[in-house]
Amino acid sequence: MSGAAVTLLPSGRQFVVADGETVLDAALRAGIALPYQCRSGECGNCRSQCVAGQLEHRPGSTPTALTADDITGGARLLCCATASGTVTLECREVDGIAGIPLRRATARVTAIERAADDIAVLSLELPDGQALEYRAGQYLEVILRDRSRRSYSMATAAVTGGTRRLELHVRHRPGGTFTDHVFGKLKVREMLRIEGPFGTFCLDDRSDKPILLLATGTGFAPVQAILEEAWQQNLQRPITLYWGGRTPADLYRDADCRRWAAERPGLRYVPVLSGDAPDNWDGRRGRVQQAVLDDHPDLTGHEVYACGSSAMIDAARSTLCSERGLPTSAFFADAFIASA
Template identity: 50%
Template sequence: MSFQVTVQPSGRQFTCDEGETILTAAIRAGVGLPYGCKNGACSSCKGKLVAGQVEHGPHQERALSAHDEQLGFSLFCCAKPQSDVTIEAREVAGVGEFPVRKMPVRVAGLQKAADDVMILSLQLPANERLQYKAGQYLEFMLRDGKRRAYSMAIAPHKDEPMSLHIRHLPGGLFTDQVFTTLKERDILRVEGPLGTFFLREDSEKPIVLLASGTGFAPIKAIVEQLEHAGSKRAVTLYWGGRRPQDLYMNALCEEWARTLPAFTYVPVVSNAAPEDNWSGRTGFVHRAVMEDFPDLSGHQVYACGAPIVVESAQREFSAQCKLPEDEFYADSFTSEADLAGATPAAS
């Protein structure tokens, strides 16, 4: 059995198989619904259920509350139609431009950028090239059907091995492997490109880039894409960490600030120790943006990192800095620990 999904206001339609989520079916059909984590944690895919019935799988309460459901909202990454449905969502242009592919990759290199950050380089099969947009991610296909998502940390035009930034989460199924047993020439399987977090190149608005921790990875790809395109847009990068060593590519950012026109770099540290001798900006990284840009009404913001950082930025930039809701683009990095608190599906 299958159900028909109609998207408003575009009127586009696609088929969703029984037991399949609306988002999975949309990706398969090349329909550009906005999304991030695909697992009920980030709320990027939340939209209105206009007609029909769905059943929600496990998800974070903060992504879709019971009150949200009463108001007619749905989380499309975990919503399975029980009838034909009509949804309301702002489609993202360009999502279906490149096909989502599965392929084997070979580990080309492992380089520690910090005690808990590994730069993992991947070699694609001979004569293969993964087409994607700067900011998108891929998923590793692991044992027992498990998956782990990481953003490409290199712009698509670069003729270099694929690069990912992996933060070690002790006890993590994949990150423990990366930091202990994974070695060069090992074979892994990936699927991509995925995600709707990517540079919108049809605007001339100044850009604020906001990263926390390894959320810097897709931001790095976006900066490289802007440089490659010869963009003249003003760009300000805010990168936050607890300690200075968390800004593991600080030297690269400082080089961009010296060499790229209209580019500004603002590192922010929230918990510097006395021995760090930190003299730069302190506190929450999104608050540093608000101090410098009390009026964001004419800007675009691209934010990536821990869910608390992204959610706080989205809420406060909109409420206090006049940022238009449709000019905030985000990718929230969710871990298994984040997902452990998911709300069970309703019985």
């Protein structure tokens, strides 16, 4: 037989991995939604335990999210791994993503808003008949002229049947290929080639636990989409949003968040500044994950969705799980690592 036969535990679902294909790509092709985010070996979201058979990281891949001990113990990153023969894997599946079609389209830039000196909010419009379906928290890739790609999270929730109007929040990284273009030359009406949706950072529909949303910088984009989706679905779970930045300008939609929290009884908003806060600052000071630790002596019954810098995500995962009893399976993350 060419390729490999993979069985997932605990679901028992099966799929075939073609020669040279990654296990993650094969699962997605078969309509099975396994957890993933970066697709480059860095975020660790696609980590799985191989319990039988041959699963190897392919030569040239960089599974940096695993230690040598993890690999010796049978852990693999499915975005980097190929399979041979018959393989059995332990891996959870993500609800509500399977079956959403992947689309490639050319989107028109319809507005560019400078939400702060280094934050651009881009409005994009897809052609008629090419609406994008996605779950709040997923991202798309912008395909550049040299065919390299950059990832950006959709900042609004999709409407039923898909949406033609997309919003992206882009932070300027001086010297960066795409963001230098956005902050230098990008004009309204320019066309951008995009593909999506990707990723599995979205609310767990089966859970009724209270939700903590943690964001730094433009990590607010998918969080805003998640809030919108929760309101569309009239979700009754209590939500607390912690948004951290260095200065007030980093919290570029602070006024909206305060208004939502005042209008919606199920939402609490905690803005946090780690750098220069004005004397009249009425939010919290310090790191965003520290604010969560200060507010919650026990997180065993919560779910945490963290999005933004890897430093915040790593610190939040380790402290909230080890010091507050948050189950590792209740910590969901979307790390904005370099996508080039």
